[in-house]
Amino acid sequence: AQRVTQPEKLLSVFKGAPVELKCNYSYSGSPELFWYVQYSRQRLQLLLRHISRESIKGFTADLNKGETSFHLKKPFAQEEDSAMYYCALGYNFNKFYFGSGTKLNVKP
Amino acid sequence: GAGVSQSPRYKVAKRGQDVALRCDPISGHVSLFWYQQALGQGPEFLTYFQNEAQLDKSGLPSDRFFAERPEGSVSTLKIQRTQQEDSAVYLCASSLVLFGEKLFFGSGTQLSVL
Numbered sequence: 001a002q003r004v005t006q007p008e009k010l011l012s013v014f015k016g017a018p019v020e021l022k023c024n025y026s027y028s029g030s031p032e033l034f035w036y037v038q039y040s041r042q043r044l045q046l047l048l049r050h051i052s053r054e055s056i057k058g059f060t061a062d063l064n065k066g067e068t069s070f071h072l073k074k075p076f077a078q079e080e081d082s083a084m085y086y087c088a089l090g091y092n093f094n095k096f097y098f099g100s101g102t103k104l105n106v107k108p
Numbered sequence: 109g110a111g112v113s114q115s116p117r118y119k120v121a122k123r124g125q126d127v128a129l130r131c132d133p134i135s136g137h138v139s140l141f142w143y144q145q146a147l148g149q150g151p152e153f154l155t156y157f158q159n160e161a162q163l164d165k166s167g168l169p170s171d172r173f174f175a176e177r178p179e180g181s182v183s184t185l186k187i188q189r190t191q192q193e194d195s196a197v198y199l200c201a202s203s204l205v206l207f208g209e210k211l212f213f214g215s216g217t218q219l220s221v222l
Contacts, residue, residue, distance in 0.1 A: 004150075034210075043111070044151070044199065046210040086150050094139070094164055096211065098150030 002027050004089050006099035013077050014107050021072040021102045023061075023087030032090035033070040035061055036098070039083045047072075047085070057081070077106045112214035114200050120220045121190045129185045129217045131200030141211065142175055142185050143199040151199050157183060190221045 003026040013019050025031060035047040048056045050063040050070060061072045070087060087099040113132040121127050133140050139158055143151035144167075153167040159180040168175070172191075177183040187194055197218050201211040 009148075036211075043215050044201075044211075044213040049210070088150075094141075094156045094158075095153050096141075096151075097153065098143075100148070100150045 002089055002091055002095075002097045004087050004097055004099035006085075006087055006102050008102045009100075010103045010105065012105045012107060015079055016076050019074050019077045019081070019104065019106075021085050021087075021104065023070045023072065023099060025068050025070065025087075025089050027068075027089055027091060029091060031063070033061075033063055034088040034090065034096070035059070035070075035072050036086045036088055037083050038086070044086070077104075079106045079108055082106045112200055112202055112212050114198075114214035114217050116217060117215065118218050118220075120222065123190060123192060123221055125190050125221075126186065126188045127190055127219065129187075129198050129219070131183045131185070131202075131214060133181065133183070133200070133202030134204075134212055135181075137202035137204050137212070139203045139205070140177055140183050141201045141203075142183070143201065144169075145197040145199055145216070147196075154185070154198075187219075190219075192221050195219055195221045 005024045033050040036044050037047040038044045059074045063070050084101050084103050086101045089097045115130045141156050142154040145151045155175045156164040157177040160177050172188045174186045197216040199216045200214045203211050
């Protein structure tokens with residue numbers, strides 16, 4: 001069965017510190033993986049997707065098929081990065097399975 | 109419009125009441141999704157439309173849940189005989205084309221069943 005696991009409910013780091021939000025997935029096919037972000041009082045929005053291999057707001061994520069992971073990383077966290085982050089697995093052309101989310105708190 | 113619009117923003121229902129939640133997607137978006145998000149959880153897939161066709165309703169938790177998109181634009185999610193376990197945020201999302209394109213989410217409808 002498809003599954004996305006985000007093991008950390010809450011991650012607190014100091015401004016300027018590196019941050020890594022973990023995401024592991026379970027899927028027998030070829031996955032499409034995404035990170036979505038929800039800032040306070042805003043709607044859920046796409047941050048990045050693995051197929052684009054892009055860096056958005058300094059964040060990157062690499063798909064590791066061997067470890068079935070898609071961890072989100074940023075070398076220097078900023079206070080404005082504080083938000084709820086969801087890892088999502090796309091499959092069967094029309095379904096997106098979301099993890100339970102990690103709340104990132106960047107302290108000044 | 110400015111984005112995906114959902115109404116009402118908040119809905120309080122007594123157990124047993126029927127509710128209707130509306131989603132107005134971005135104009136021209138082919139795909140429309142409904143998700144249910146319980147407190148502390150990620151969004152869970154309910155159903156999917158491609159234009160007016162409901163291609164997947166495998167996530168609807170019971171036959172009390174019904175969704176439609178008759179003209180391929182606005183969609184309504186209806187919940188009959190609401191139960192307390194239906195309390196959640198209901199999110200609508202749309203995308204321009206099929207799989208692989210990013211989802212644009214609405215602000216959601218927070219449903220509380222008393």
